[in-house]
Amino acid sequence: MTLNREPLIKVRDLRKLFPLRRGIAGSIFRGRKDYVHAVDGVNFDIDKDEVFGLVGESGCGKTTLGRLLIRLIEPTSGEIYFRGVDITKLPGGEMRKIRPKMQIIFQDPYESLNPRMTALDLIGEPLEVNHLVDSDVEMEEKVADILEKVRMTPPEDFMFRYPHELSGGQRQRIAVARALVLHPDFVVADEPVSMLDTSTRGEILNLMMELKGLTRSYLFITHELAVARHFCDRIAIMYLGRFMEMASSDEIVRNPIHPYTKALFEATPVPDPSSRKGKISIKGEVMSPINPPKRCRFYPRCLKADEICSKLEPKLVDVGDGHLVACHHI
Amino acid sequence: MNILKASNLKVYYSTTKGAVRAVDGVDFDVDEGSSVGLAGESGCGKTTLGLSLLKLLPSNGKIEGGSVLFKGVDIYSLSEREFREKIRWKLISMVFQGAMNALNPVFKVEAQIAEALMLHETVSKKEAVEVARDLLRKVDIDPSMGSQYPHEFSGGMRQRAMVAMALACNPQLVIADEPTTALDVIVQKQLMDLLRRLKREMNLSLIVISHDISVIAELCDHLNIMYAGRIVERAEINELFESPLHHYTFGLISTFPTVLDKERRSKFEFIPGAPPNLLNPPEGCRFHPRCPAATEICRHNPPPPMRKITESHFVACHHPRGV
Numbered sequence: 001m002t003l004n005r006e007p008l009i010k011v012r013d014l015r016k017l018f019p020l021r022r023g024i025a026g027s028i029f030r031g032r033k034d035y036v037h038a039v040d041g042v043n044f045d046i047d048k049d050e051v052f053g054l055v056g057e058s059g060c061g062k063t064t065l066g067r068l069l070i071r072l073i074e075p076t077s078g079e080i081y082f083r084g085v086d087i088t089k090l091p092g093g094e095m096r097k098i099r100p101k102m103q104i105i106f107q108d109p110y111e112s113l114n115p116r117m118t119a120l121d122l123i124g125e126p127l128e129v130n131h132l133v134d135s136d137v138e139m140e141e142k143v144a145d146i147l148e149k150v151r152m153t154p155p156e157d158f159m160f161r162y163p164h165e166l167s168g169g170q171r172q173r174i175a176v177a178r179a180l181v182l183h184p185d186f187v188v189a190d191e192p193v194s195m196l197d198t199s200t201r202g203e204i205l206n207l208m209m210e211l212k213g214l215t216r217s218y219l220f221i222t223h224e225l226a227v228a229r230h231f232c233d234r235i236a237i238m239y240l241g242r243f244m245e246m247a248s249s250d251e252i253v254r255n256p257i258h259p260y261t262k263a264l265f266e267a268t269p270v271p272d273p274s275s276r277k278g279k280i281s282i283k284g285e286v287m288s289p290i291n292p293p294k295r296c297r298f299y300p301r302c303l304k305a306d307e308i309c310s311k312l313e314p315k316l317v318d319v320g321d322g323h324l325v326a327c328h329h330i
Numbered sequence: 331m332n333i334l335k336a337s338n339l340k341v342y343y344s345t346t347k348g349a350v351r352a353v354d355g356v357d358f359d360v361d362e363g364s365s366v367g368l369a370g371e372s373g374c375g376k377t378t379l380g381l382s383l384l385k386l387l388p389s390n391g392k393i394e395g396g397s398v399l400f401k402g403v404d405i406y407s408l409s410e411r412e413f414r415e416k417i418r419w420k421l422i423s424m425v426f427q428g429a430m431n432a433l434n435p436v437f438k439v440e441a442q443i444a445e446a447l448m449l450h451e452t453v454s455k456k457e458a459v460e461v462a463r464d465l466l467r468k469v470d471i472d473p474s475m476g477s478q479y480p481h482e483f484s485g486g487m488r489q490r491a492m493v494a495m496a497l498a499c500n501p502q503l504v505i506a507d508e509p510t511t512a513l514d515v516i517v518q519k520q521l522m523d524l525l526r527r528l529k530r531e532m533n534l535s536l537i538v539i540s541h542d543i544s545v546i547a548e549l550c551d552h553l554n555i556m557y558a559g560r561i562v563e564r565a566e567i568n569e570l571f572e573s574p575l576h577h578y579t580f581g582l583i584s585t586f587p588t589v590l591d592k593e594r595r596s597k598f599e600f601i602p603g604a605p606p607n608l609l610n611p612p613e614g615c616r617f618h619p620r621c622p623a624a625t626e627i628c629r630h631n632p633p634p635p636m637r638k639i640t641e642s643h644f645v646a647c648h649h650p651r652g653v
Contacts, residue, residue, distance in 0.1 A: 057514040167604050197371045197541060199585050202600030209596075223514060226587040230595045250594060267519035269544035271586040273567045276548055280519050285484055 006084050007045035008186060008217050009069065014042050014078035016064055020290060036289050038064040040241035041078075043316070046186070051218045053232030053249065055225055055264070057286060061241040062221045066188040069219060070102040071095065082186070100130045103179035103215075107191040109171035113163040119147070120159045123178050130182065146177045149214070150207055169200040176207060180214040190221045205231055225268050229253055237261045240289050240297040243316055247323040257325045260298050296328065304329050332399070333362040333503055333535045334383070334422075339396035341375075341382045350608045352378040352391070354559035357636065360503065365529060365536040367546035367567070369582070370556035371605050376539045377427065379556070380505045383537075384418055385410075400503075419450045423501040427508040427539075429489035433480040439491050440466065440476030446498040465494035469524060486517035490524065497532070505537045510545055522548055544586055547571060552642075555579045558606050558616040560633065565643040575639060575650040577621050615648060623649045 017035040038061040046052045054062045067073045069080060071087055079086045082098060090098070103126075106112035113122055123146060124139045133139040140159070147155035150173040163171055172192060179187050189208065193201040205227070208218070222228050228235050229249050236246040237260065245258040256262050263282040270277075284301045296302070296309040308328050316326040341353035352375040360366045368376045381387050383398060385406075398405050405417050426432045434442055443465055444458035453461070463473035469490040480488055489509065496504050506525065510518040526549065529536050538549050546553055546567075553570050555563040555578065563576040574580040581601040603620040606612050615633050618624040628648050636644045639653060 057516065169604070199371055199582060199601040200604070202585050202598030203602070205598045206600070225515070226589045229589050229591070230587050230598065253589060254592065263516060265589060267515040268589050269515075269518070269522075269542070269548045270588050270590055271544040271547050271571070271583055272588070272590075273547040273550075273571055275590065277519075279523065280516065282516060285486060285517070286514075 005047070007081075008048045008050075008083060009046040009219075010079075010081035010084075011042060011044050011069070012079045012081075014065070014068060014080065015040055015076045016061075016068055016073065017076045034290050037061075037241045037292055038289065039068060039075075040292070042238075042241075042243055044236060044243070044246065046217050046219065048185075048216050049212070050234065051220055051232045053228035053235040054219060054221045054238060055223065055228045055235055056238035057223060059286060059289065060238045061289070062238050063190055065238070066104070066190050066219055066221050070099075070104055070186070070188055072104070100126070100132075100182045101185045102188075103182060103184040103186075104188040104190065105172075105175050105179045105192045108195050109163075109168060109175050110195065112175055113171055115163050118160050118162055119143070119152075119166075119174055122163075122174055123147070123181055126178060126182055132182070142181065143177075146181045149180075149211060150174075150177045152177075168196050169203060172196060172204050173207065176204065176211070180211055183214050185216045186219070187215050187217070188219045188221070191223070192220075193227070194222070194224070201227075225264055237264065240286070240292060242297055243324070243326060244298065245323075245325050245327075246316065247321075251321065251323050255323070257319065257323070257330060258298075258327050259302050259304055259329075296326075331362045332359050333401060334358075334360040335399045336379075336383070337397050337399075339379070339382065339398065340394040341378050341387065341391060342394045343378075343388070343391045345390065345609070348609050351559050351611065352608055353382065354608075354611075356396070356556075356559075356561050358554060358561065360535050360537060361552075362535055363533065364552060365538065365550045367543075367550035367553040368537060368539045368556060369541065369543050369546050369553060372541060373605055373608070374556045375559045375608070376556050377507055380424065380507050380537065380539050383505060384422055384424055385413055386418075386424070415450070419446060419496075419499045419501060421501055422503045422505065423496040423499065424505040424507060425489075425492050425496045425509050427511065429492050430485060430512060432492055433488060435480055438477050438479060439483065440473075443476075443491065443495045443498055446495050450499050461498070462494070465497055466491070468497065468528070469494045484517075485513055486520060489513060489517075489521055493521075493524065493528070497528070500532070501534070503535045503537065505539065507539045508541070509538065511540070511542070518545070525549060543582055544588075555582065558611055559608055560616065560646065561636070562617065562647065563643075563645045564636070569640070569643050573643075573652065575643065575645040575653060576617075576647045577623050577649075577651060578617050580651060581620075623651075625649065 016039040017037055020034040056062045068075050075088055080088050120143050123143045127133045144155035152158040193204050220232055232249050235249045235252050237244045239260050245261045256265055263280055266280040281303050282301050287300055294313055296314055299305045299309045314326045314328050316324045318324050336358040339353055339356045343350040370376050382393055440459055440462040443462035447458045447461055463476050466473045466476050471490055510521055540546050550567055553567050554561045557578050563579045574583055584599040601620055614630050615628040618628040634646045634648050636646045638644055
């Protein structure tokens with residue numbers, strides 16, 4: 001893959017533990033604190049111009065990981081390199097200089113846009129905060145330009161509208177414009193289409209693809225394997241804070257190896273009644289992420305599990321061509 | 331043999347801006363023992379149609395016309411009391427949308443299921459709780475967990491508890507409104523397997539309402555496609571997916587990416603525009619502003635009625651695909 005090129009994002013041993021709140025009696029009588037292991041030791045790189053997909057069920061830590069990468073929350077331990085610089089150690093002032101280069105698109109355009117701000121204010125705010133415009137006229141020009149790029153034309157029609165005057169798809173286009181107006185190098189897209197009707201999702205996804213010229217790389221967070229399969233270059237499958245498998249999206253579809261990845265494929269419904277599927281090879285429900293024991297995270301639900309899985313946490317190993325799997329029974 | 335037959339059903343909501351015609355002349359039937367899907371974008375009237383079959387509409391919703399026959403009996407001609415005693419939950423029940431919020435957080439799960447039973451049958455509380463535990467077992471929940479509160483249940487368990495509640499009075503027809511929305515794929519798959527099994531074991535007929543046609547493709551034998559308050563296409567499920575006739579149906583199917591594709595798509599399909607406002611739907615065919623095949627006739631002529639194309643395939647379109 002990348003031999004001498006520095007990846008855009010490099011993540012090493014990243015962990016984020018959230019302490020659990022306990023009552024007074026709990027703090028007195030129990031010395032040990034409980035933690036939710038949201039992200040528990042992940043390693044990966046994102047190259048320039050790459051779309052990296054993070055796929056997992058709710059509660060697996062994918063949103064936490066996305067927020068860590070742009071330092072919206074502080075990690076418990078580990079390093080995040082952005083163009084070779086470890087941003088976890090940067091003082092506030094230095095970090096502020098990097099922030100415009102890292103942006104995020106949130107899941108819910110009904111919640112993420114301030115209802116009291118017009119499209120112009122919403123998109124202009126990041127320009128203003130980062131001192132990228134000198135006058136109101138210049139700001140309007142820049143906002144009009146990006147509105148055209150996200151197909152809200154003519155821009156004058158949309159610039160002075162409030163979020164409630166826009167459809168869900170249009171709101172999400174504002175959110176995309178807001179993230180891309182700064183020409184960032186890296187954008188975290190946290191389930192950007194999951195709140196939209198499937199009939200309009202394609203429009204937003206195509207737009208994000210076309211606007212790759214304004215950014216470099218995406219971290220695309222989704223619970224839908226089918227969307228990730230087509231949108232992403234590479235996919236990581238996450239389960240209870242750890243990566244179970246990571247490969248190019250073509251490879252992961254053609255040759256899924258981890259039992260959890262296979263179960264995800266088996267469970268994903270297909271819009272074709274002639275390919276109805278049988279029972280899936282997985283048991284039980286997701287276990288609690290609080291103080292997980294040292295063993296394979298998937299052990300309690302895996303049909304292949306044996307003794308070694310109950311004792312040793314498998315490492316992510318390369319099985320060839322950058323296809324990484326964390327399973328004792330490959 | 332029909333278990334349910336709705337004819338020319340109209341349900342309007344009165345608002346300060348006028349009447350919202352959420353269901354506007356729908357013919358809909360369910361064969362006994364079959365599983366019928368109802369699909370469309372949000373706001374097309376599919377939940378309203380489901381609620382109207384149980385007469386559970388919000389206070390500003392009104393059934394303006396049409397009839398619903400259940401095994402030949404016109405259920406709208408019954409008095410409110412008869413409807414409650416004989417139809418609702420006894421013959422037709424519903425799994426409501428949003429399992430996360432549909433249960434009351436301050437009552438034990440088994441008490442809520444028992445309540446559904448006690449409202450419709452003459453049983454003691456003790457007997458009702460017994461039945462509730464049996465129902466929990468039926469939906470793969472350990473009956474001893476019935477004495478817990480909804481927040482102690484996972485999302486999948488809450489949804490299964492809602493299914494148990496719908497089965498409380500041994501109904502013949504169950505309406506499942508977005509039964510898997512907001513569930514993770516694996517839990518969704520488990521719930522679909524459960525619904526299929528219960529349908530077989532209890533000899534149920536099923537109406538599945540969903541915006542996700544891949545869920546319907548897995549669960550149903552027939553599919554109705556709804557757009558802007560009307561049904562625009564109805565067919566046997568395989569036929570519908572193989573040769574969709576309405577341009578809206580074709581659009582809906584092709585916007586669904588599938589994991590089975592061996593090659594990566596460089597573009598995603600979408601239907602341009604947004605569904606119309608049902609306060610004032612467009613003239614002519616309601617889909618014409620978004621339709622790639624629309625002509626003058628679609629813009630001005632009254633919406634086309636349903637036409638029979640094959641024995642099990644009906645469409646309401648001036649220019650059906652490939653016909």
